[in-house]
Amino acid sequence: MSCLTDKFDELRKIYPEEIKSSMVLPLLQLTLKEKGHLTESDALFIADYLGVPAMQVKEAMTWYTMLYRAPVGRHVVKVCRSIACSLCGEERLIAHLIKKLGIEPGATTPDGRFTLLEVECLASCGTAPAMQVNDTYHEQLTEEKIDRILEELS
Amino acid sequence: MTCERVFFTFEITEDSHLLPAYRKRGGYEALEKAIRGMQPAEVQAEVAASGMRGRGGAGFPTATKWSFLAKGAPVYYLCCNADEGEPGTFKDRWIFEHSPHLLVEGILLASYALGVRHSFIYIRGEFDLSYRRLMNALQEAREAGLIGQSILGSEFSCEIIVQQGAGAYVCGEESSMLSSIEGFKGYPRNKPPFPAVKGLYQAPTVINNVETLSTLPWILRNGGAAYAKIGSEKNTGTRLFGISGHVVRPGLYEQPTGYRLKDLIYQDAGGIAGGKALKAVIPGGSSTPILTAEEIENITLDIDSVAKAGSMLGSGGVIVIAEGTCMVRLLQVLTRFYAHESCGQCIPCREGTAWMDRIVKRILAGKGVAGDLERLEGITVGITGNTICALGAAASMPVASFLKKFKHEFAYFIEHGRSLNDGRLEVQL
Numbered sequence: 001m002s003c004l005t006d007k008f009d010e011l012r013k014i015y016p017e018e019i020k021s022s023m024v025l026p027l028l029q030l031t032l033k034e035k036g037h038l039t040e041s042d043a044l045f046i047a048d049y050l051g052v053p054a055m056q057v058k059e060a061m062t063w064y065t066m067l068y069r070a071p072v073g074r075h076v077v078k079v080c081r082s083i084a085c086s087l088c089g090e091e092r093l094i095a096h097l098i099k100k101l102g103i104e105p106g107a108t109t110p111d112g113r114f115t116l117l118e119v120e121c122l123a124s125c126g127t128a129p130a131m132q133v134n135d136t137y138h139e140q141l142t143e144e145k146i147d148r149i150l151e152e153l154s
Numbered sequence: 155m156t157c158e159r160v161f162f163t164f165e166i167t168e169d170s171h172l173l174p175a176y177r178k179r180g181g182y183e184a185l186e187k188a189i190r191g192m193q194p195a196e197v198q199a200e201v202a203a204s205g206m207r208g209r210g211g212a213g214f215p216t217a218t219k220w221s222f223l224a225k226g227a228p229v230y231y232l233c234c235n236a237d238e239g240e241p242g243t244f245k246d247r248w249i250f251e252h253s254p255h256l257l258v259e260g261i262l263l264a265s266y267a268l269g270v271r272h273s274f275i276y277i278r279g280e281f282d283l284s285y286r287r288l289m290n291a292l293q294e295a296r297e298a299g300l301i302g303q304s305i306l307g308s309e310f311s312c313e314i315i316v317q318q319g320a321g322a323y324v325c326g327e328e329s330s331m332l333s334s335i336e337g338f339k340g341y342p343r344n345k346p347p348f349p350a351v352k353g354l355y356q357a358p359t360v361i362n363n364v365e366t367l368s369t370l371p372w373i374l375r376n377g378g379a380a381y382a383k384i385g386s387e388k389n390t391g392t393r394l395f396g397i398s399g400h401v402v403r404p405g406l407y408e409q410p411t412g413y414r415l416k417d418l419i420y421q422d423a424g425g426i427a428g429g430k431a432l433k434a435v436i437p438g439g440s441s442t443p444i445l446t447a448e449e450i451e452n453i454t455l456d457i458d459s460v461a462k463a464g465s466m467l468g469s470g471g472v473i474v475i476a477e478g479t480c481m482v483r484l485l486q487v488l489t490r491f492y493a494h495e496s497c498g499q500c501i502p503c504r505e506g507t508a509w510m511d512r513i514v515k516r517i518l519a520g521k522g523v524a525g526d527l528e529r530l531e532g533i534t535v536g537i538t539g540n541t542i543c544a545l546g547a548a549a550s551m552p553v554a555s556f557l558k559k560f561k562h563e564f565a566y567f568i569e570h571g572r573s574l575n576d577g578r579l580e581v582q583l
Contacts, residue, residue: 014315016272019355024337025320029279056338063339063497064320066279082241083440083473084398086487089580120323120491121241121440122280125398125471126405135282 004034008049021052024060028067037068065119073108073115075153077101078132081118084125089141093129094118096143100150113153158384160372160392162408166252171287173294176255182300184374185259188266189308197267201370203378205390209245210235210326210363211439211468213389213457220268222350224358231354232270233335233361234261236277237319237326240439241491242471245394246364248406250277250284253368254291258314260367262300263374265312268360272313276331279319288316323495327543328361330497341499342543365394385411389456393470400427400476400581411456418455419474428581430476434559438468440488441548443555444475465555476581480573481560485552486514487579492549503546506537510553517564520571527557527564 007030008023015023027046032038043061047054061067079085079094098104101114108115124130127139131146138149169175176182188197202217223230234257238246249257261273277285292314295301303311317335319325325334329343332354353359369391373381382390389411395418398404402424409418415437419425426432432447443465445453453463460467475484489511496507510533513526534550541547557564566574576582 014313019272019336021337022315022317022335025317025334029318029320052337059339060337064279064322066319066321081487082491083436083484083487084242084404086484086579087399087473087475087479087581092580119280119321120494121239121243123238123244123247123278125242125244125473126396127244128398128404132280132282137282 004031005049007034020050021056023050024052024057025064028057028061032067037071039069071108071112074113075133076115076117078117078119078122079105080120080122080124080128080130080132082121082125084121085129088128090129093131093141093143093146096146100147114150158392158410159408160369161249161253161256161394164253171252171254171291173255173291173298176253180375181255181371182259184371185262185266185300186306188263188374189306189310194267194269197263197374200373200378201267204373204381205378205388206366206369206373206381207389207457208363209365209369209393209470211240211466213467216362216366219350219362220264220360222348223268223360224351227358229272229355229357230268230270231357231359232261232265232268232273233328233331233354233359234273234275234364234367235326235328235331235361236275236281236364237331238278238281238364239323239326240441240469240471241488242396242398242436242439242473243469244396244398245406245470247281247284248394249364249368250281250288254287255295256368256371257288257364258291258295258301260370261314262305262312263370264360264362264367266310270360271311272315274335274354275314275316276325276335277316277318279321285316285318292316322497323491324497324543324545327545330543331361332359339497341497342545344542386454386456386458388458393455395455395470395472397423397472397474399474400430400479401425401474402427409455411454412459413455415450415453415455415460415472418472423474426474426476426581428476428583430478430581432474433477433479434475434481436465436473436475436552438466439471440473440491441551442466442468443551444559446559478575478581479579480575480577481556481563482514482518482567482573483577483579485556486511486518488552489514489549492545492552496545496549500541500543500546502537502540503549506533506546507549509533510549514553517567520567522564522568522571524568526568527561531557 043057047057105118129141130139206216207213322340324330325340330340334340349359407422457467493507493511496503498504534554537546537550563574
């Protein structure tokens, strides 16, 4: 945890002491970035570091959808299923991805390369249908475009 | 009607989002003018003169919101709501990606006007390019002495702290956002007390939308009176309208308020995809009541005109639906969304959104039973007004309006076990 603590200390400089509780989410996000998923011990470590109740950090950790609490694949494919993408072919694209990756939404391929998720609005409605692979947005998707994107990933 | 533009004033190039380009467009002149030559109260007066109403969805007059701030507090906070998550809405992303300094300058202007030393930007966790461009803009501004201690050599100091969300629609609700910034799960809070009295860390807090704050540089540079001349009388200025769904050219268009909705659909966005007829429009983000093609005939894009037609201009996210679309299936996309995003705090919303989704899903599976539509209506009534935040009402409005306007499609589905249309959501070209 020592390299993480350095990063925590770095972030702490931004926050005045009286609002240190605001660091709960940033610290969870930093830890997630470092470790890939979060566990209860991470929450306890952060609570201890900040001197805030452990339950506050545990509640936050289990409440936000982007804070993964189980291992995910190297590439997390998040397909937007909200209204604009639905009107522009999301069902067709998710069916294509299910077939292509051989897994249902929520699952990870056995080789640990891909996790497939359906997510709510990515604010790409004007460039629908859209998906995100890890952080990167891919918009105006077609089946062919998805194939190309997946091929380029290791 | 003038064709004044606040946002779409420049050509997008690979460096048009950077500080030098922003300065060439007159960037930070308004801040300099305010800090060097205006009292905070004068800045507030300009905003009041502009008549601007908030762009987040509720349309509350910005200057009035500011005036509610409790007086004499030792600390004030400003929070910029950039948790853009209302389906159909994608305007804040454009500002972050193409003109992030507009927001930074707007936040500094508001902070100066309100005596704020720490401002927060709560940006969606999913946003990637937006986040990177914002952080880069803040870095540029800091290096240029525009953020931090003694801005432009004055006595005004202000820090801007960026908080990333972590995937929760409800955090776009202002009190939920405050909970999230304070490091808790994003449960909304009871009002009163309103944030202007007890907000972030119990201090008086102003919460403004990205587009609202990004309009301030224009208002301070050109004057509130000039802004008030744009658009409709009671709902001034231009707005970034996002149009999505079954149109030829979906995207973001800046138009003055009072612009005809039909012009946005048929001229800007090139009409309905595949040359189909228009079936319905959701005018202001997915929570706003759906309108039929006949109902939008004379609507102009201002708050009052859309309200008169029985819906809301909301966040300006116009979702267009072509003839042939299955409304039962489309409603289930929405009920699924709200059931997923209900935070779980208030029982009517937590249970009600799940029930509504289950019933619509059941109808969609061909297993609808007599009484389902009455049950759905009953649930919308049970949720509305009985929850801490507006998510419950936001979930109910689509259900109630779909049932009211397309009841025959639901009744047909229950009776025959299949869609009156071909059951698809995508336009078949």
